[in-house]
Amino acid sequence: MGVGVDAAGRPVGYLRVCKDRIDGATLYRSQAAEHERERGMWSAAKPVTSFARWSLAEPGPSWTAKSPLGRLTTGEYTLYGWTNDNSSSAGDVVFTRAKLERLRPGEVLYWAGDVSKDGNRYPNVVVSETEFRREACKMVE
Secondary structure, three states, rough: HHHHHEOOOOOOEEEOOOOEEEEEEEEOOOOHHHOOEEEEEEEEEEEEOOOEEEEEEOOOOOOOEEEOOOOOOOEEEEEEEEEEOOOOEEEEEEEEHHHHHHHHOEEEEOOOOOEEEOOOOOOEEEEEHHHHHHHHHHHHO
């Protein structure tokens, strides 16, 4: 999973499926009370098996908002992908509103894996959409 912004600064979801499929995505506030956690849930019109990009604010015909995008405030947010039958999921991306606001249209923030070969933890990375499509699956190979 990745996150970015459109030309108006509204959040955009990015999904690169490396194996299996993903049916939808959920955005939640990481450190909130259970009843305040969910900030949005979207369902794909058909299972995603390769790549998808959609507006979290106005999803369009390929995605349906099961619950619309809620207001993003302070704190950390997590966007993750899921299947209807819980057979698979997508790696999530954790971000803050401040990090999102620093992105330019066409940039994707995503988690590039747990630990590098030399033992250092990878942070989230910011890449172009093209690089995200090409590089995101390398963490699961």
